[in-house]
Amino acid sequence: MTVTDLLPETAGDASVMQRIGVLVRDARRHRGLTQLQLAERLGTSQSAVARIEQGGQNLTLELLGRLSAALGSELISVGPSTPSGPTHLRVTGGRTLHGSVTVKSSKNAAVALLCAALLNRGRTTLRNLARIVEVDRILDVLRSIGVEATWDAAGRDLTLVVPDELDLAGIDADAARRTRSIIMFLGPLLHRYEDFRLPYAGGCDLGTRTVEPHMIALRPFGLQVQAHGGEYQATVRADGAHDRTIVLTERGDTVTENALLAAARSDSTTTIRNASSNYMVQDLCLYLQRLGVDIQGLGTTTLVVRGRPVLDADVDYTISEDPVEAMSLLTAGIVTDSEVTVCRAPVEFLEIELAVLAEMGLRIERSPDYLADNGHTRLADLTIRPSALAAPIDKIHPMPFPGLNIDNLPFFAVIAAHAAGETLIHDWVYDNRAIHLSDLTRLGANVRLLDPHRVLVTGPTRWSSAEVVCPPALRPAVCILLAMLAAKGTSVLRNVDIIARGYEHLYERLVEMGADIEVFHD
Ligand SMILES: CC(=O)N[C@H]1[C@@H](OP(=O)(O)OP(=O)(O)OC[C@H]2O[C@@H](n3ccc(=O)[nH]c3=O)[C@H](O)[C@@H]2O)O[C@H](CO)[C@@H](O)[C@@H]1O
Ligand SMILES: C=C(OP(=O)(O)O)C(=O)O
Numbered sequence: 001m002t003v004t005d006l007l008p009e010t011a012g013d014a015s016v017m018q019r020i021g022v023l024v025r026d027a028r029r030h031r032g033l034t035q036l037q038l039a040e041r042l043g044t045s046q047s048a049v050a051r052i053e054q055g056g057q058n059l060t061l062e063l064l065g066r067l068s069a070a071l072g073s074e075l076i077s078v079g080p081s082t083p084s085g086p087t088h089l090r091v092t093g094g095r096t097l098h099g100s101v102t103v104k105s106s107k108n109a110a111v112a113l114l115c116a117a118l119l120n121r122g123r124t125t126l127r128n129l130a131r132i133v134e135v136d137r138i139l140d141v142l143r144s145i146g147v148e149a150t151w152d153a154a155g156r157d158l159t160l161v162v163p164d165e166l167d168l169a170g171i172d173a174d175a176a177r178r179t180r181s182i183i184m185f186l187g188p189l190l191h192r193y194e195d196f197r198l199p200y201a202g203g204c205d206l207g208t209r210t211v212e213p214h215m216i217a218l219r220p221f222g223l224q225v226q227a228h229g230g231e232y233q234a235t236v237r238a239d240g241a242h243d244r245t246i247v248l249t250e251r252g253d254t255v256t257e258n259a260l261l262a263a264a265r266s267d268s269t270t271t272i273r274n275a276s277s278n279y280m281v282q283d284l285c286l287y288l289q290r291l292g293v294d295i296q297g298l299g300t301t302t303l304v305v306r307g308r309p310v311l312d313a314d315v316d317y318t319i320s321e322d323p324v325e326a327m328s329l330l331t332a333g334i335v336t337d338s339e340v341t342v343c344r345a346p347v348e349f350l351e352i353e354l355a356v357l358a359e360m361g362l363r364i365e366r367s368p369d370y371l372a373d374n375g376h377t378r379l380a381d382l383t384i385r386p387s388a389l390a391a392p393i394d395k396i397h398p399m400p401f402p403g404l405n406i407d408n409l410p411f412f413a414v415i416a417a418h419a420a421g422e423t424l425i426h427d428w429v430y431d432n433r434a435i436h437l438s439d440l441t442r443l444g445a446n447v448r449l450l451d452p453h454r455v456l457v458t459g460p461t462r463w464s465s466a467e468v469v470c471p472p473a474l475r476p477a478v479c480i481l482l483a484m485l486a487a488k489g490t491s492v493l494r495n496v497d498i499i500a501r502g503y504e505h506l507y508e509r510l511v512e513m514g515a516d517i518e519v520f521h522d
Helices: 014-030 034-040 045-053 061-071 107-119 132-145 173-177 180-189 211-223 253-265 279-291 324-335 351-361 406-416 433-443 474-486 496-501 506-512
Strands: 087-093 100-102 123-127 149-150 158-161 196-197 221-230 233-237 244-247 268-271 294-296 303-305 315-318 340-345 362-367 376-383 421-426 446-451 454-459 467-469 489-494 516-521
Touching: 014 045, 014 061, 014 516, 034 045, 034 149, 045 196, 045 324, 045 421, 061 433, 087 180, 087 474, 100 180, 100 244, 107 123, 107 132, 107 279, 123 233, 132 149, 132 173, 132 180, 132 253, 132 268, 132 496, 149 376, 180 196, 196 467, 211 221, 211 324, 211 351, 221 303, 253 279, 253 303, 279 315, 303 362, 315 376, 324 474, 340 454, 351 362, 351 406, 406 421, 406 433, 406 454, 433 446, 433 454, 433 467, 433 474, 474 496, 474 506, 506 516
Parallel strands: 100 340, 123 315, 244 268, 467 489
Antiparallel strands: 087 489, 087 516, 123 158, 149 158, 196 233, 221 233, 268 303, 294 303, 340 376, 362 376, 421 454, 446 454
């Protein structure tokens, strides 16, 4: 059957082929594939792909199916309307995974660097940027205020050019309210305007996350903020250049980043104490250094920043790999008892996680360390093998870097359910995140919520399939998906759109490793 059979009213219309060709080209670029790479996936030639994209190739339903699978996107739908509404997954679990998977660059550094680009009068090119919804939201906001943001032909590298005047009145408030990272506009903007307004920060439902630490960090730069009518109303009364010491009351990641962003254009020395030294902060420091900002203390909890009032440099920067994505992919292998290799894992930011897993009995082979493209972060390829896991003796809890990453903690609940014995998981950080982990009980896990911050997990689990509505939080949502990979039979995970906020093509990459995941819409 050809595509024209599917669209009888347009039978014989060459423009249908052309429209599908454009769809294919856009989906290919969105996936960051060249025509040759797509051709290899399809088992055809580059010239055939070129013909398809130009609308000059007769398309069979079989070829459309293969194109959709290779591009990870549904190109056409048979039926009255194209898919809309929430996305769901049908997961047939109990299959082992195999092969290797490469970790992508981090969401959290991406959002910090997108905000940091506002400081630069020159061109900023962020290479190999993760194609995730969180990036799109910040990009929508940046574009709405006049920033020029252009993807390269392969859709991997993003170039940003900031105009002399921003159109803050035109801000895309809807996109801004869906991300917490909008708060990191405060640091760069306080050097540009004496009075400005920003929509409230949003994000996942993880309980109370106030912005007070940001106010404490930015007040020494003369910033005052009133929250009113869904907006932050900011006023800046600079009191001249003088050295400052800022003591952060919380060692938070984005608050450290905001202080760095404010300090970067200050014509004086700023000392930030109790700074986070986490991965996204390090990526931000490395970018700012390339912009000409003098930062001492990278990787420590005291950062000394000698700023420059004008930052004007053409900078290319490649963000390092995401430790949380690496942990997610390791967890997929662990709970399915698979032998898989996770390539380019940022082991520098996974040392405690790997040590805990080794204590639990996981067999891990680690390549020699090598450097990420940012020239700084230590990476390694990690091969894990099916192992009999036992619960750790002590509780598992997060700590600021170099402790176990709070965003990696939820994955330990799935791993603990897979291990023999009782594991206490203590999330002292978030009010609401551990609560979502009790959804694992739907799949047969013994997860007892002792209080909003502590869960007691007793394994091993005989995972069973179920239908679950995705929790409204990114990491717990992925945890449920990973548990479904372990559960024999077919599970359904409903409303998974939140996962795209932080993961690029997660399902497709798991499918390439042997998972059986089908995306569907109502
Ligand atoms: C875009 C980005 O980079 N997001 C990360 C960043 O968010 P972000 O920096 O926004 O994190 P928050 O400032 O909201 O802190 C998260 C929670 O931890 C608490 N807290 C934090 C530090 C501290 O020393 N004491 C303390 O109690 C806060 O009160 C809050 O409840 O850091 C979080 C905590 O690592 C991560 O989960 C997020 O993925
Ligand atoms: C909590 C997270 O991120 P954000 O700060 O973007 O909500 C996360 O990445 O798990």
